[in-house]
Amino acid sequence: MGEPDPAARVARVREWTVLPDHASVNRHEPGAEGVAGALLERKVAVEAASRAGEGVGDVPVRTPRTTSPPAEEPDATSTKSARSTPFP
Structure with a gap:
């Protein structure tokens, strides 16, 4: 997480000159919904990343046009597969 303050992260997104x-x-970080909303306001597509072991519904980011990419496995040798699921 680059900016620890959720409101400051949203403000930074709104100040970007190149999109x-x-x-x-990261869905598990405080303020994720606000950051996703600010990105969508600027017409930036959003991927809601989750930690391995979290289900799609565990930490919701409820915004339109948000998708969940595969979660990263903590062990590179794992044979488990993650899946990508769109949010409602």
């Missing part, structure tokens, strides 16, 4: 096509938001 990415998409950005990843």
